[in-house]
Amino acid sequence: MKNLTALSLKTAQGLLYVLDQTLLPQQQRWLACRTVAEMVAMIKALQLRGAPAIGIGACLLLAYRASVGDSRQQLLLDAEVLRAARPTAVNLMNNLDSMIAALQQPDFKAAAIACAEQLFAEDVALCQRMAEHGAALVQQGEQLLTHCNTGGLATAGVGTALGVINLAHQQGKNIRLWVDETRPLLQGGRLTAWECQQLGIPYQLICDNMAAMLMARGQVDRIFVGSDRIAVNGDFANKVGTYSLAVLAHYHKVPFYVVAPHTTVDLACADGSAIPIEQRHGDEVRGVSGGFGQAIWAPQDAPVFNPAFDVTPAALVTGWVLDTGVYNQADIAAGALQQFG
Ligand SMILES: CSC[C@H]1O[C@H](OP(=O)(O)O)[C@H](O)[C@@H]1O
Secondary structure: OOOOEOOOEEEEOOEEEEEOOOOOOOOOOEEEEOOHHHHHHHHHOOOOOOHHHHHHHHHHHHHHHHHOOOOHHHHHHHHHHHHOOOOOOHHHHHHHHHHHHHOOOOOHHHHHHHHHHHHHHHHHHHHHHHHHHHHOOOOOOOEEEEOOOOOHHHOOOOOOHHHHHHHHHHOOOOOEEEEEOOOOOOHHHHHHHHHHHHHOOOEEEEOHHHHHHHHHOOOOOEEEEOOOEEEOOOOEEEEOOHHHHHHHHHHOOOOEEEEOOHHHEEOOOOOHHHOOOOEOOOHHHHEEEEOOEEEEOOOOOOOOOOEOEEEEOHHHOOEEEEOOEEEOHHHHHOOHHHHOO
């Protein structure tokens, strides 16, 4: 397997390494990943996270297992184990489908490695095209807002929504960015803030419940968020809190964009009601838990509702920024997304 380098994934001398995102921003620790069980654990714990990165990481792991001699039958079984690791991110499902097709080849070992390398390279290219389409929407001096983490940590390339924002910054558009900390796991406060500092993007971190006040004050000109799955009618799933942000944006007439590769479109989902929403452990809400620390402030037995994602209806979306272009409400109503998936 080639030596591949992304912000949260890398291969070297045939081995796969994952950057443990639960330790960021305090520590940068690379973890070797040799087995399916290790990959599943890393995905479930969000050591590896972000829909594109999850899909690519899972396939790189299968390519590694093929390179060390696992049978086709074992690899096909492992693909199904990986598929169940996180149910909402459709990139995981699509990438595994590509890998399963590769495993049908006579020389499945070479085909698996080639497939994983191709998925990696494709994502790098898709991210760049999304960034170019999205950055063209950004006007000089705008104040932007984003939710969760959608940068290089979540992809093999420059990211989705944060890739757009970073390119606008690089183009000298003098943007400023409001970063939602994104409870409960703080992907914004830990990961997007860290990426912004690496990239030199001027940002301010806010609690999720502060976005409304900024919009009321006219301090948000445009919002870009990512997605884990887009339905054919344009409804989309993203980190929980995205829906409330979209409602606020609609009320305050702030342009609201979802940024995702076309591979995030799921033709099997006619609308958002068909998107599976991952429910996560209550301790994530009762306090903070993970490599960055452990503090439980709620009663240990506090009942918790902890959906990892929510669904934003298409009616609240100004535009869909894909690698193939920017689509508006009329495009989506005319069936523009049916060409993907
Ligand atoms: C570029 S997709 C990033 C997407 O993934 C995040 O979820 P998680 O941190 O749970 O993997 C979030 O929904 C982001 O929008």
